[in-house]
Amino acid sequence: MATSLRDPSTLFFQSEAIRRLIISSYWVVLIAALPLWWHTTSIERLSLPTSRVNAQADRQLRLPISIGLEDASLVGPLQRELDSRGQRWKGLDVTVAGAAANASYIVVNADNAALLGERRLQFPLRRATIPLLADALSDLLVPRLNSHRIAHYAPRYRLAFTLLNEDAVEGDAISSWDISTAITHQLSPLLDALSVLHNFTIESQVQFHAPLAFSPQPMSDGSVGLTPEDLTVFVNSAEWTLSSSVSNDPVLHFLVFVPSSSHRPMHILDAHGVPTTAESFLLPQWGGIVIYNPPNTERGVRPLSHDALSSILPQFSNQLLSLLGVAKLPPGIPSTSPLTEWQLDALLRRRAFENTLEATETLQSIVRLVDQIDNMPVGQDVRGDVLSALSSLDHIHIHSKTASALPLPLSLSLNTTLHHSATALTLASRAFFNPGMLALLYFPTEHKFAVYMPLFASAVIPLLATVIREVAAWRKQRREAAVAVAAAAQ
């Protein structure tokens, strides 16, 4: 003991090997812990298929349309006439042929008047009427629509029917309505026809106190008028409980507004303040409103009469069609059914184009955003959604190419295209709004270093210093040993 204290180098832990072992074990632990540290502090950023997304943006969706013409001699002129309206037929490959069996639409000759059938148009076919026929076909296949009115595409809509009494307490009010029977009889055929595009959930309610947020303009004849400005603020969302909170499906509202007895009759005024005969109006992308002035012969609290309801429902169905983007038939071409295949096909094509475009744009936005913000995590679910959206988009293009070759029925082919485009849109939006992408957005690198530095700097500096000292000592020893060996050799 006494000797070891006099000469510490004889202590076992003072041997050079042990000391070097201790230092190296510190470094082994430090280096072994580095991957763990890296793993726990790094942000998961999976790579996104940027080039595929950009390639997708360059592709144009093209849908084939073939028109069969009974009179084969007019094929050339009609094709030329349609080609001259090129801008309007963007994205569509129109081919006119003779009365072939696999044409999607058939035009046959009718001597006097035009008539629309199931993908079949009777039209007076003469060389002189070819421009007229081209116009009619353009209006049927690619109708012009006010795109601001049309509600954003959703696979499911809630249709909310509301009967609003401005003030039931004044005594003269509508207490109930048999809306469910009316819908079954008057609206269901339409909804069934539209079911290839959307599902509908129907709900209805009655309100007995629905005041307006403004006072309507009194007219000289005792009635009141709604100016076009009033119509824009007609819906009093603060007082009318219209919104439903239980699902995320978009809602289309259909309101019957019964003015209070002091506000009757209520008319819609035109821009010059003159009453019009219109009693309904449409709020773009929101819904439709019918103003119902009860006849003076009725008094008291009573249900809505059957006649009134059956005059209101057609207005609702018109409003529903324009909100969903169903085009009106061109003038002069009557049809037997309420909703023809021509209109439905046009809508399917329109929605397919819209969805594809929007899905592509959303995917591009995701890629751009992830490029710009380095801190943004990209998880497996985002990547998966982007890839699935891309494959859905690929399906659309493959499908539209093969569909023209295969003798598939047109409706089936369009339905498949719409289905894929809706899937692509849903997935792209879900990826875009993935909450996981926001997780570390506001946790910058500077912050992390501020937290690490006080610990790591003070711990690593002695470690480094010892290593340097130890290496220097070791080299010195080797030099001395070499000198000693050389001296011994001499």
Place this chain on the structure above:
Amino acid sequence: MCCRRLAFWACLPLAVLGLSETFHEQLHIRSLPDGKVASRFSFSTILAGAHPPSPHNRSLDDDPQHYTLFPLGLGQILREYAVTEMHLTLNAGKWSYDRWGYPEEDGVGTGAELWAWMADGADATVDQRWLGLRNALAGLFCASLGSLDELRTTSPGFVFAPGALPDWPFPHAIRHASLPSEHVCTENLTPFLKLLPCKSSSGLASLLNPHRLFEADWHGMGLHVSWLPEEGVQVRLTFQTVSDPLRPSNKRDWSFGSLFDRTIQRSCPVASSSEIAVALPFRVPYTISPEPSLVDSGLAIFDVSQMEKPLDVSLHWPQGFQYSTSALAEAPLSIRRTLKGYTQDNGELSVLIKNDQDRSVDVAYLETMPWIVQFYLHTLILQIDGVTRPELLRNITYTPPVPHSRATMFQVIVQIPPRSTLKLSMDITKAFLRYTEHPPDAQRGWDLPPAVFVPLDSEPQRRIYAPTLLVDLATPDFSMPYNVIIFTCSLIAFIFGSIFNYLTRRFVVLQVPS
């Protein structure tokens, strides 16, 4: 696509065509022994012949819902989450059973309380639907019901017994949670009024003046959905207040004008019945105006639709008010519940139950606690006048807490001998929370849910809520996380440096020239 076949579904829950809906409103006013006035509004809508939404039939999503008087927003929630029975109460203040007796409505626990009975067997489990129900109601009522999470949810099926439950192949389960720190205010009343067919524009609801309701000594609102097999599905909205007419005038006299600062101008045209019931004073002279439609067993009944408008009911005592010194109310039990101990890591829960009757009473006692307060059951002691009486305790049901996730449920049945006070005490430990688990106002402490007592031998069985408690947990210094990091790092670096230094130091003996 699914709208047409719906019409043919027989027995469609909440959506059968041509269901008749009726709306009844009632206002009950009684003067309390201490001079205050308790009023209770009750608005009930019955969907005649309807059944509760069944969770087994998921095609319901596509069924149309047609309502006339029944609130659509609520109907959607009930169907989406397949709720058979549901009770939501939002109260502010402490109901004093000793002075006011039993309330008209049982649910008077401070803060928010939600309990629901739901059937199992759906695609979504009961817990998933419970989560959805909480969030949907939070949105509907603008209240922080989303905080009634798993940390506060228990299943006390005995105390919160259901009304009628439909006979379905799968069993029903209860979920209960309470949030005593929730404050009820105008933003909750506005959506409440929107669920009524006449809103606040006519009928009894026009008396609901937020300026007066929320300055009352005690106020609370409730939403009760239940199934009455004979009638249908009932939604009942209630509002209770205890106002103090003595404060401005030193007289017990009250009128609608003085209580609510409003009178009834118009009656609700769609109400099947609309009545005001005033409890008449007993053996003292009084005048009531206007003349009631009917006086029946101490109650003056006014039929609002028949009365002349504006209607302002008032009650006048010619004799002045004398504070009574004797026991005031008819409540059978007097309960005091306190949390003792001043340290931040443990304490004692003490409950005093006083039975003033000449017979012994069996009482079910329920505690539902978030995990932050944990009971030591082995320290549970029952005493009467200092004498330990363990035989008075039976039927212990206990769900232990799981830290950071599950709440405690503790339920016992105790017997209280006649004319005696039972003292029940138990040691508790207070949890040490994670940094992120503290609420924004951590220094204030945590409000603990009220305990519930049910005297078992009375019929009907009524719940008594004990006041809430406040517990002070150890709170960190939130203001200086960075300083704490720096300090800790310096300490660790110092320790690391010293140890490393000792391990690798080379000792050399220096000769000191002496």
